[in-house]
Structures are given as C-alpha cells and as structure tokens.
Amino acid sequence: MNDTVIKADGLSLTFETNDGPVHALKNISLEIKKGEFVSFIGPSGCGKTTFLRVMADLERPTAGSITINGVTPEAARMARAYGYVFQAAGLYPWRTIGGNIRLPLEIMGYARSEQMQRLQHVLELVDLVGFERKFPWQLSGGMQQRASIARALAFDADILLMDEPFGALDEIVRDHLNEQLLKLWAKTNKTIGFVTHSIPEAVYLSTRIVVMSPRPGRITDVIESSLPAERPLDIRDSPEFLEIAHRVRDGLRAGHAYDD
Amino acid sequence: MNWFHHRILPILVVVAAIFALWYVGSIGLNARWAYDKAKRAEISLSFSEMVADTWSQEKPKLPAPHQVAAEIWKTTGDMAINGRMFSKRSLIYHGWITLSATVLGFVLGSILGILLAVGIVHNRAMDMSVMPWIIASQTIPIIAIAPMVIVVLNAVGISGLLPKAIISMYLSFFPVVVGMVKGLRSADQMQIDQMRTWFASRPQTFWKLRLPGSMPYLFTSLKVAMAAALVGAIVAELPINQNGGLGARMLVGSYYGQTIQIWSALIAAAVLAACLVALIGVIEAMTLRRMGMKR
Known part of the structure; x- marks a missing residue:
C-alpha cells in the first residue's frame, strides 16, 4: 500500500520580475506521508508559502514535478482534495x-x-x-x-494546508489554538502542511519540521520530531523539545550565513 | 437635548446663515430697481422703505425666500386643497413629469452601468476598449447634445418621456459603471485564491463573492447617479418647450422674466433630488443591515 500523499521531486519555481529572475524555489524534493503533520519554517522569502501554494495549484512550478495523492496539483484541486487556510480568516x-x-x-x-x-x-x-x-x-x-x-x-478533504494561520494572533490565543489544532489532528487523522515562522509553534505541532532558507528558496534541514503524540503545552519546557528547537534554530542560522 | 445640540443645531445654524445671506443678497440686487421706480414717481425712499420694496417686487433679480415660499405654496399645497393638484399650473404636475423621466432614466442608466461593469471586470478586451469611450462620453457637455438627441429621436417618431429618460440615462450610467467596476474588484486576491482552492466556477465567484462585496460601492454610486439623472431630465426639458416638467417651467419663467417662478422650480427640483437620494439611503441601510454589514 502506498501511503505517500505529497511528493515533490526537483521542484523549482522562478518568478520573472523587472529586476531579473527570482528563484522562489530551487530543487525541492520532499515526500509527505499520510497522517503526517509537517511544518515549513524559515525567514520571509524562503519560499515556504510558495511551496504550499504550489501544492494547492495556486502557483505553477517552472521545473521538476509534484504530485498530490498521485495526481497533479490541478487534478487534486479539481477533486477538492485539500482544504486551505490562509493567513487571514477571510x-x-x-x-x-x-x-x-x-x-x-x-x-x-x-x-x-x-x-x-x-x-x-x-x-x-x-x-x-x-x-x-x-x-x-x-x-x-x-x-x-x-x-x-x-x-x-x-x-x-484528507489534506489540510495552512499558511501561517495563527500569525496575526496574540501569544495566548495562539497557544490555545495550537493545542486545539493538535487535538483536531488526532481526531481527524488528516495530513497537514503548516507554514509558520515561529520555532516553538513548529516544534510543538509537527511530526516533521522542514527548515528552509531564502535566495534561492531551498530546504536546508528536515527534522523528525521525537516528541510523543500526546503533547500538553508544558512539553515545551522539556529537554527534548528544547533540543529540537535548538536544531531548528541552527538550521535557520546556517541558511542565513550563506548569503550574508 | 444632546441629540438636539449635535444633530439639529448645526443644521439650523447653516440654514439660518443661508437665509440671512439670501435676504441681504436680494436687497443688494433689487435695490437699483427700487430706487429707479422711486425716482420715476419722484419720491424719495427711506432705507426701510427700500428694503421693504426689494423683498416684495413682482419681477425681482433675486426673489426673497418668503416670495419663493409663497409661490411654491400657491402652486402646490393651495392647488391641492382646491382639487387642482394636476393642473398644468401646478408644480406637482411639473414635478411629476420630471420625476417620471428621472426615475426611468435612472433605472435604465443603472442597469446599463451594472452590465457594462460586469463586462469590464470579466473581459480584459472590454476593459481596454470600452472604458476610454465611457470616460470620453462624459467629457461632452450634455447641454450640447441634449437638443440633438431630442430632435433626432423626434424625427424617428420617439417623443415624450423616452428621449428625456435617455438623456438621464446618459448622465447616470457613468457613476454606476465606475463604482461597480471598483466594487466588483474589491474582493482581495486572497478571497479569489480561496475560491480557486474550492474549484469554484466563474459564475459562482461572481454571485457569491464579487457581487455581494460590491454592494456598498453600488449604493454610493446609485446616489450620485440619481442626482445626475435629475439634472439630465431637467436639461432635456430645457431645449424645446416640452409639455411641462420643472425644466420647462424654468424655461417659461426665463422667457417672461418670472424669476419667482424659476426659483420655485429650482427649489422644487432640489427637494425632489434630496428625497430621491434619501430614499436610496434608506434602501441602502436596510439592505446592508440585512446582509449584516451595518453594525
């Protein structure tokens, strides 16, 4: 049985602008399995939102391939295979x-x-x-x-794509919603792609954290979370949590050193 | 009491100031005629006699407010009491003629405006080709083409209400097009993307997102369109002596120097416009409240 839901292979997306081409995504390869909670984290301009939008067929890649449930993003969109949550409630x-x-x-x-x-x-x-x-x-x-x-x-839909859904909310509300989202995920067993720029949020929620960096947008690290499925909010003070957060921070820093 | 201070008092102050200016203005403009009359009769006028004269002349340059008010009452309420409401001398009769042309022109203009806006928003070619013509159409002075339109339509056997309504339409479709294009485009890119993620069709996006989102813009432009439609109807009544209407009334007044009659028609037109715009305001408030958009 094949339980791969999203599969990107050598995916690139280049925007042609007046200042020359912008490499929003460069050579991205990633596989997401059914029931995973995958976070995409990175500084602005790293292509995390663009990657999510490619999955949703809101952007078209310029090279490489991507499949959602084994079909193209367009076919997946037409089959209403995913729900998409934007930054603003809209x-x-x-x-x-x-x-x-x-x-x-x-x-x-x-x-x-x-x-x-x-x-x-x-x-x-x-x-x-x-x-x-x-x-x-x-x-x-x-x-x-x-x-x-x-x-x-x-x-x-079996897939839920979320683009910084809690980015505009204050810390307390955000904690509460993170907790609720985990419960909801456990209840529905959906595959979730979650874009964020908050390290604690990414570590708290995810089974896997994809660290990205800009110019060109690429994946610098993929971290498997060793945290248990059951996650009370105070797990964020545990040594395992801090260790993962540390590794994410290192990954982000490495991406930045590249271009400064 | 607070309500009186904040809402009624400012309006009363402005109205009082307008009346004061008006009375002073009619002294200034009518004084010469008062002195001329006195000179011919070889009498001398005191200041108070002069003022009294300027406010009661038969054909003043600027009639005083009470003269206009008396004329309006004579041609509306007084005639209504005597059962001559729709006599040809009644302002109600003339107002009704102008009103029917205005409303017909407004309805036609609004429909045309909305249809054009829908086309412009959905079709890039139409956006590029039609919009410049729409703007150009409004740079032509209406007073110049109104007589031509009426004469041409008369020649092909169309007369009466419709030619006037067409001129009203010509003035009123423009604000509706501009407002509705903006309104139909007011949905932001995120909302459009969201519709895309649901694989919504273009008609669905139009009916469920673009059209409801354009409502506040629609009502704003309808108010402007209504005022423009009334101006169009009056202008259309000016060029040839039509069978009645507030514009015709002004024209006849100016033939015979009946300034009081001109001013009373003018005031009647202003009151009519205010009522029509207020009516749209009420419909707007009701609609937006039902849509949950008015808090």
Whole structure:
C-alpha cells in the first residue's frame, strides 16, 4: 500500500520580475506521508508559502514535478482534495459564521440537509457550537480563524494546508489554538502542511519540521520530531523539545550565513 | 437635548446663515430697481422703505425666500386643497413629469452601468476598449447634445418621456459603471485564491463573492447617479418647450422674466433630488443591515 500523499521531486519555481529572475524555489524534493503533520519554517522569502501554494495549484512550478495523492496539483484541486487556510480568516462579512462555513459546500453542490449536518460536525470540531448565527465582526480574531479552519474542514478533504494561520494572533490565543489544532489532528487523522515562522509553534505541532532558507528558496534541514503524540503545552519546557528547537534554530542560522 | 445640540443645531445654524445671506443678497440686487421706480414717481425712499420694496417686487433679480415660499405654496399645497393638484399650473404636475423621466432614466442608466461593469471586470478586451469611450462620453457637455438627441429621436417618431429618460440615462450610467467596476474588484486576491482552492466556477465567484462585496460601492454610486439623472431630465426639458416638467417651467419663467417662478422650480427640483437620494439611503441601510454589514 502506498501511503505517500505529497511528493515533490526537483521542484523549482522562478518568478520573472523587472529586476531579473527570482528563484522562489530551487530543487525541492520532499515526500509527505499520510497522517503526517509537517511544518515549513524559515525567514520571509524562503519560499515556504510558495511551496504550499504550489501544492494547492495556486502557483505553477517552472521545473521538476509534484504530485498530490498521485495526481497533479490541478487534478487534486479539481477533486477538492485539500482544504486551505490562509493567513487571514477571510470570512465574508455579509455571511454568518454558519453561512461562511457552508460556502464551500454550496459551491460543491452539497444538499442542504447534508450542509447543515456537516456544519454542526465541524462547529463541534473547532468548538464554535452556538455561534453559527453570529456575523464575523461579532467574533474575536481567534474565533474567526477557528471558523476559517472549520470552513476548510467542512468538505472533509484528507489534506489540510495552512499558511501561517495563527500569525496575526496574540501569544495566548495562539497557544490555545495550537493545542486545539493538535487535538483536531488526532481526531481527524488528516495530513497537514503548516507554514509558520515561529520555532516553538513548529516544534510543538509537527511530526516533521522542514527548515528552509531564502535566495534561492531551498530546504536546508528536515527534522523528525521525537516528541510523543500526546503533547500538553508544558512539553515545551522539556529537554527534548528544547533540543529540537535548538536544531531548528541552527538550521535557520546556517541558511542565513550563506548569503550574508 | 444632546441629540438636539449635535444633530439639529448645526443644521439650523447653516440654514439660518443661508437665509440671512439670501435676504441681504436680494436687497443688494433689487435695490437699483427700487430706487429707479422711486425716482420715476419722484419720491424719495427711506432705507426701510427700500428694503421693504426689494423683498416684495413682482419681477425681482433675486426673489426673497418668503416670495419663493409663497409661490411654491400657491402652486402646490393651495392647488391641492382646491382639487387642482394636476393642473398644468401646478408644480406637482411639473414635478411629476420630471420625476417620471428621472426615475426611468435612472433605472435604465443603472442597469446599463451594472452590465457594462460586469463586462469590464470579466473581459480584459472590454476593459481596454470600452472604458476610454465611457470616460470620453462624459467629457461632452450634455447641454450640447441634449437638443440633438431630442430632435433626432423626434424625427424617428420617439417623443415624450423616452428621449428625456435617455438623456438621464446618459448622465447616470457613468457613476454606476465606475463604482461597480471598483466594487466588483474589491474582493482581495486572497478571497479569489480561496475560491480557486474550492474549484469554484466563474459564475459562482461572481454571485457569491464579487457581487455581494460590491454592494456598498453600488449604493454610493446609485446616489450620485440619481442626482445626475435629475439634472439630465431637467436639461432635456430645457431645449424645446416640452409639455411641462420643472425644466420647462424654468424655461417659461426665463422667457417672461418670472424669476419667482424659476426659483420655485429650482427649489422644487432640489427637494425632489434630496428625497430621491434619501430614499436610496434608506434602501441602502436596510439592505446592508440585512446582509449584516451595518453594525
């Protein structure tokens, strides 16, 4: 049985700009297996978001190959194989929370009764039951981002791609959401690709951490996490945690020394 | 009381200032005629007599507010009481004619504006080719082409309401196009990308994202369009003596030097515009509240 979900091989992406070509991604090879939680970390400009966008077929690579569930990103997108969570919640102000979460279901043509059933299910997953009739502006930033995660989960794709989803939130809310995200991942057994620039966040969440560096965007280190599946928040004070964080920091520093 | 201080008082102060300026202005502009009359009658006027005269002349250069108010009452409320509301001398009758051309032109112009905006947003060729023409169309003075439009349409047998409505449309579609193009493009790149991740079709993106997102822009431009439509209808009534309308009323007034009649038609047009714009404001508030966009 083949349990590879995402497979990139020699992937490169070059943007042509007025100042000459920008190598957003250069020769990226990576394999992600089913049920993994993979974080991409690196300074801005390292291509971590671009890599995620290539997986989602929002950008096209200029060289190399990538498959999602064994098919091209475009075919995967057309099969609605992944949910994508953006940096901002991006909820529609004219739709209620329930209406926002149902939006992808409406687009995909689910029957009304099924929409309502799925809505209740994902509201429970992100702990927003009772808020479906509220409008986005009536909710805090953290709740809005949870609603946007619920929206990405609503159509039950096996892959969840998250682009710095908690980047705009304060530390306390972020801790809380990280904890919830881990529980959600354990419950749903989805494959998650998670872009972040926070070392503690990456180490706390991931089964594998991909360290990237800029100019050209490339992978400098891939770290397997030795942390147990069960992770209370105070695991972040344990020696194993600090050791992994240290290695991530070293990887980031090595990437930087290259170009300074 | 606070409400009075913050909302009513400023308006009253401005209105009082306008009336004061108006009365002073009509003394200044009508004084010469008052003195001329006195000179011919070989009497001398005291200052207070002169002022009284400038505020009560039959054909003043600038009629005083109370004269205009009296004329408006005479041609609206008073006639309505006497059952002559739709007599040809009634401002209500003329206002109704202008209103129907305005509303028809506004509706046509809004539909045209929205359709053009949808085309421009979805078709790059249309964006490049149509937009310059739309802008060029508004640089032509309407007063110059209004008579031509009416004469040409008359020649092909179209007369009455429609030619006037077409000129209203010509003025009112422009703000709608500009506002709606901006509104339909107000969805940010992230929201467009999000639709893409769901493999949404173009019509779905339009109906579920672009159109609802454009609503605040639509209402703003509809208000401008409504005012423009009224101006268009009045201008269309000016060139040839049409069968009534506020513009025709102004034209007749100017033929016979009936300044009071011109001013009362002018005030009636202003009140009409204010009511129409306020009506759109009410519809806007209701719509946006139902959409949850008004807090």
